Amino acid sequence: MRRWPYTFAVVLSLITGATAIVATLALDVTLKDPEGFLGPAYVRLPVMGLGFFALGIVPQALKRFGFKGFWGGMRTIVREEWTWRRAGYIATGLLCFYVSYVGYRNLKSLLPLIREDVIYDTDFLRIDHWLAFGNNPAELLHAALGTTVMAQVLAFIYVSYLPLIPVTLAAFLVLNRDVSIGAWYxxxxxxxxxxxxxxxxxxxxxxxxxxxxxxxxxxxDTGVTALQQSLFKNGVIFKSDPTGETIYGIAGFASLHVSVTLTAALFFHHIGLKPALRYIAWAYFVLTVVATLYFGWHYILDDFAGAFIAWASVTIGALVTGNFRQRRPFFRRRKDPAPDPQPTPAA
Structure with a gap:
């Protein structure tokens, strides 16, 4: 089990899911499945996995067997390249992600019930002013970037994060034959x-x-303002009736938009993805950081904390999946000791 790349992820997801179940039962709150695009997570993740499965074999079948032998070619490719073991790894990765995410969303939703009397916004706002030399970071960005075209661009970047991360996970799990890479991500x-x-x-x-x-x-008005209004409305409903079906979703520290997008950018770099894709990932991360401050989702310290979470997640993920000492950028492989010198044969 120690050599299985998913051991840590399975244990972590089980602990997270169990904690969420115990916490909701203790507070008499319903355990909820957060919905997103394509419906609940237990629907959209398998759909994406099947979509990338088709994307992986359909072009290959057409190239190798043509239109006439397409269906038989697909069966041949599945027999040659797809085993129950590989399918099990993909299912395990998606399931770990799903359980951890559902646990995270439910534990986040319980925040106003468990920590209702403690809010640090005033302190974080003062730190923001100090770091921005007496200014508000959001107002500086509004003045520098304007509030028309860039507002729409940054809103698109921020909102697109919601489907983008599970899509990239499904892609790496399905399209990559090195199962440890998918397990790492x-x-x-x-x-x-x-x-x-x-x-x-x-x-x-x-x-x-x-x-x-x-x-x-x-x-x-952008997709971000609509999302903020929805979160505020749901927050009011949840606080008035925590036992209902509404889930609470407001939390600032740390920024998981920053942490997850930086995790993707670091991971793409570590595995040596094509430069164009790495540059896109880094640009997306930078724009996400700007968007978090521009729209007031987060304070500056939130983004720094998110960056630390990303670094810790990628590093720990590499360690527990056996990727840390592989020949990948930023992770140096330990040098093997020099072989003992061979004795000189006697004359």
Whole structure:
């Protein structure tokens, strides 16, 4: 089991899921499955996995066997390249991600019930002003970038994160034959959910947009403003009736948008992905950081904490899946000791 690349992820997801179940039972709150695009997570993850499975074999079947031999060619490719072991690894990665994510969302939802009397927004706002030399970071960005075109661009970047991460996970699990690579990415994402949940309870904050919404009234209507309004509405409903079906989703420290996008960028670099894809990942991460401050989702310290979570998740993920000492960028392989000199044969 120690050599199985999913051992750590399975144990972590089981602990996270069990903690969420125990906490919801103790507080008499219903355990909820958070919904997203394509419906609940237990629907969209298998759908994405099957989609990438088709993407992996359909072009190959057409290239090797043509249209006439397409169906028989697909069966041949499945027999040659797809084993129950490989399918089991893919299912394990998706299941670990799903259980960890559902546990994270439910534990996050319990935050106002467990830490209702402690909010650190005033302290974080003061630190923001100090780091920005007496200014508000969001107002500086509004002045520098404007509140028209860039607002729409940054809103698209921020909202696109929601489907993008599970899509990339499904792609690496299905399309990569090295199962330890998919296990590494799945483990790192699971760690993001767990470490992010811990950070929420250490320093509970709402974020500038919810603590001081007046600073963001001049921004145009975007997907981000609609999301913030929805979260605020759900937060009010949840606090009035925690036993209902609404899930609470407001938490500032740390920024998991930053942590997860940086996790993806670091991971792409470590595995030596094509330069164009790595550059896109890094650009996406930088724009995400800007968006978190621009729209008031997070304070500066939230983003720094998110960056630390990303580094810790990728590093621990590499260690527990056997990838740390592989020949990949940023991870140096330990040099083997020099062989003992051979004795000189006697004359």
């Amino acid at each position: 799945a483990t790192a994402l699971c760690l993001n959910w767990v470490l992010g949940t811990v950070s929420y309870y250490i320093f509970p904050t709402l974020g500038p947009a919810f603590a001081q919404p007046s600073m963001f009234l001049d921004l145009p």
